[in-house]
Amino acid sequence: SGKALVWDGSCSSLLELAESQGISLDSGCLAGSCGTCRLAVKSGTVAYPPGSQVDVEEGSCLACVAVPQGDLIVDA
Template structure:
């Protein structure tokens, strides 16, 4: 008799320069990374929202993303286009957390 093992994948954490911003929940909020960053008041410039222009190009400090729409803009290995991707694993972005709607935990450790 064999037993079944359930394997749960941990939801990724999105960080800004090492500061935790949010626990990613794609199933409840089917949005791109850009939409979620904007909702959290993260300062990021964007134009097309389809991966064509590359205006939202963001440096990845660690982690990886998967694309909902394959970007046409040329990217380096350590860059992503938040307008058309979601995190695959914990993702640390080279974006400022100044002015962002961050968890209280991050504020506590910044002081």
């Protein structure tokens, strides 16, 4: 989208942050299992909630459950 957003921890996921800023991302299950919200991670890392069983390849994240760990650039 070309937008820079600030993560302040008030949103539960990257998807929620994007939607709060008017950025529409594809999503489905909202639990990290369907893969619809998969984004390419260009730079940085994400974490997932404790106990989540996310299966995503290196260089991608699931926006519906991912939270950034510092500066993050994704292809949205």
